[in-house]
Amino acid sequence: MFSFLTPKHYIFLQAGLGNQLYMLAYANYLKEEGYTNIKMISLPQKNNQGDTKDRTKRSLLTELPKMLGIKFQYLSHRYVYSFLLRLPKLPLYKTLWSKIVKLDLEPAKEWAVFHPITSEELFNIHIGYYQACQYISEKFKQQVRDAIINIVPNNTTYTINKNDVAVHIRRGDFFTNGNENIYSRIEVSYYLRALALLSNKIKIEKVYIFSDDFKAILEDVDKIKELYSIELVEGQSVLEDFAMLQKFSNFAIGNSTFAWWGAMLAKSTNVIVPKTPWKIEMKDMTPYPENWILIENKKNTFNDESKLLSFSFNSLL
Template sequence: MIISKITGGLGNQMFQYAIAKSIATVRNDIFKLDTTAYETYKLHNGYRLNAFSLEVSLAKEDEIFRLRGFDNRIFNKLNFFKPKSYYLEKERTIYDDKVFSYKDIYLDGYWQNEAYFLDIRKSLLEDFKLNKMLSPKAEASLLNIKSSSGISVHVRRGDYLKHPEIGILSVDYYKRAIEYMKGKVENPQFFIFSNDIPWCKENFSFIKEVTYIEESESELEDLELMKSCHHNIVANSSFSWWGAWLNDYKEKIVIAPKQWMAINPKNYKWSPNSWIEISTMEA
């Protein structure tokens, strides 16, 4: 059995689901999710995978305990008093093929590397379809996107302003990314997604072919709209990452920040090799 700990916002949850399904597929085994973190985790919007068309089982308390043992932050980190099935991610974004060799495994980590699940991409594209209709306003935005050479531009601010270790991407990053797209895409139309649209309107006056997405009812609708664009300019966000990765346009161009985290002493790399990386962080 494979059990994956689900925690964090929507993007993180999608990574944690994807690796579990991938391992289960390779091993012809079952996988379940441990969502008990949301009994105390109050950030973002809680557990969100139930908004997709995927079918999944939630792990029972005894199953979680058998594979994870006691849930203690210190013991987890030091691996004290933990069953052999408990597996804490060793290094962020670094592919670790050992996770595929366990008969039973409890996955505790973020697993932000497409190598874990690239082989089941087709299946994940189906799984991560919304199970409800878009709102009328989001549907109107979708029609606008599909009738153009749409390029999503994601700007993450808000909560990131309180996390200097993550960092805010500079306006220069977006200027350079947009100029690159203009040189590659005929008649580009830029669609701005952000948790700070007023800031974007104030700082993105240099974009002439622009539509600000302001009336989506949730981040789920934003994700659906972002992945429907032909091309993507992503922020340093797992949510933004999935918006681009789920884009199934064959000739898509994805631009991502080279410096994903402001503090990244080990130079971890979040972007797939097929994406174009541009540097710059806001000072």
């Protein structure tokens, strides 16, 4: 009778496929914690459906929330998002409006730090990346596996063996538009160390190389090719790459959440990842499952919080 008084939770869906999965995992985490009336919201977009090879059309999971039992809705206008970010600046927000509308804005330098929800108001708006592994349940991962099977046709021509290795080298938008101040550049030396470590565990048969920008990694590919039999995974759609990653047992991957999810959804035996995926120092960050192997990569720091805030939230406006 008074359902309009039941608290509601809105999680903002943003960025690419890997990040969107973290946000869906967070929404599912809220469900499993007993919170109800959960809905994903997104900026209006023209090209966000289907199976595409176009790297600029990265919002591929808008059809997944429904399959996972999570409601989905577009914001009416991009300025709505801008308004939501400015809620705390409204007159009387702290004393009055925050008791009705709670803006749960993830701390800018803590997107891989676990923050359990502690309270709720009538309207709760969650904006963040939620890349702490504690938000991800085994049930959610199985739901995503099932959904991907339904979405992506199994038409790959590759035959993956148990001693093959998936290498994912992310370039592209990681090093443009200010992102170069956020992401550590994962050099080929890291991948060679990772493959050497895997060579001590298994007899590597073939190394399959995935990338969003093969032109940018030609020299890296040549150096890996000197030591291992390789296969470049080119010409597939983003979702086909994503489904194929899940067929591997062994991974040497960089700092792409796209690749992380491929490894998390796979029946993986060995997953090697960079110890410092970002240039930002995060205390108590937990981006990886406990059984993954962390090795050193070039470490940098970035402490200009104003630029970080601009990257994290305002770049979408």
